[in-house]
Amino acid sequence: MCGARDAGCDVEGGEMRIQVLPRHAAETFDPGERHAMISITDPPPDGGPANIRPRFGRELILRLAFHDFDPVKMRKHGMDARVEMYRGKSLAEWAMQPEHASEIWRFVRGVGVPLLAIHCEAGASRSP
Numbered sequence: 001m002c003g004a005r006d007a008g009c010d011v012e013g014g015e016m017r018i019q020v021l022p023r024h025a026a027e028t029f030d031p032g033e034r035h036a037m038i039s040i041t042d043p044p045p046d047g048g049p050a051n052i053r054p055r056f057g058r059e060l061i062l063r064l065a066f067h068d069f070d071p072v073k074m075r076k077h078g079m080d081a082r083v084e085m086y087r088g089k090s091l092a093e094w095a096m097q098p099e100h101a102s103e104i105w106r107f108v109r110g111v112g113v114p115l116l117a118i119h120c121e122a123g124a125s126r127s128p
Contacts, residue, residue, distance in 0.1 A: 016108070019117045026119035027051045035115035036060045038104060042067060042121060043094065045087075050119065062107045067094040068120065 021029060026039065027050055036059045041047045043065035052061060069091045074080070084091045108116065 016113065017115050019115060021117055021119040023050050023119055023121050026117060027053075029117055029119075030055050031115055031117070033115060034059060034113045035117055036107070036111040036113045037062070037117045037119070038107065039063045040118070040120040041065050047121065059113050060107070060111055062103065064100055064103065066096045066100060067091075069095040 019029075019031070023041065026037065029037070029052075037052065039050050039052055039061055041050055041063075046067070047065065049063055049065075067086075074084070074091070079091075086094060
């Protein structure tokens with residue numbers, strides 16, 4: 001099952017383990033084996049790229065930036081992500097887009113490593 005913390009994920013070519021981390025742990029993550037990483041951070045000016053340095057065995061890093069606004073939760077509180085504005089854009093424009101999902105899917109399908117580390121700012125909403 002893809003997406004669960006520390007779960008296995010069937011991908012072409014075999015089994016891939018997934019490790020979910022908060023940003024601070026991802027910046028020093030070194031499992032001692034071949035791995036890839038998906039780094040999800042807040043977009044500037046609220047955030048910026050995580051300080052992830054090259055490590056032994058790190059094959060690739062996919063870097064994405066989007067906020068973790070949840071339109072379903074917002075509707076429960078009487079807000080509409082399509083009209084609520086933040087820094088000149090609707091909240092829906094700051095959230096994960098279909099293009100982000102496509103990039104993640106292509107990356108996971110093509111990376112070919114036994115371990116995929118995924119992090120967001122807190123390791124709780126965007127990465128699992």
